[in-house]
Amino acid sequence: MPDVKFSDVVKNLMDKLNALSVVIVSRDGLMLAGEVPSGVYSETFSIMAATILGAAVTATSEFTKTAPNKITIESTDLTLVIMSAGKKLLLCVSVPSKMDLSKVYKEMEQAIKQISS
Numbered sequence: 201m202p203d204v205k206f207s208d209v210v211k212n213l214m215d216k217l218n219a220l221s222v223v224i225v226s227r228d229g230l231m232l233a234g235e236v237p238s239g240v241y242s243e244t245f246s247i248m249a250a251t252i253l254g255a256a257v258t259a260t261s262e263f264t265k266t267a268p269n270k271i272t273i274e275s276t277d278l279t280l281v282i283m284s285a286g287k288k289l290l291l292c293v294s295v296p297s298k299m300d301l302s303k304v305y306k307e308m309e310q311a312i313k314q315i316s317s
């Protein structure tokens with residue numbers, strides 16, 4: 201594991217993006233660090249995030265040799281981004297729906313460099 205504290209990465213992203221949640225998850229769905237709103241079951245969220253990316257990998261394997269590294273889910277009030285963070289981790293960030301996604305992607309990519317190095 202890298203020397204960076206996962207909790208520091210979570211806090212940094214929460215602050216920079218004014219995120220609703222930031223979670224670092226193992227590929228098997230175990231939450232390693234994160235902040236979620238009150239009332240959100242972090243265990244359920246983590247398992248479902250890993251399942252969503254896993255399902256996308258399976259579905260796209262029928263068409264291409266390259267697995268997806270990012271899933272973006274948009275609703276009327278929030279956007280959830282799940283990104284691959286190396287072979288063992290995922291980074292999940294939810295932000296208000298009007299947030300500039302290019303900024304979200306950029307900040308997440310920088311964070312991934314820290315946690316997957």
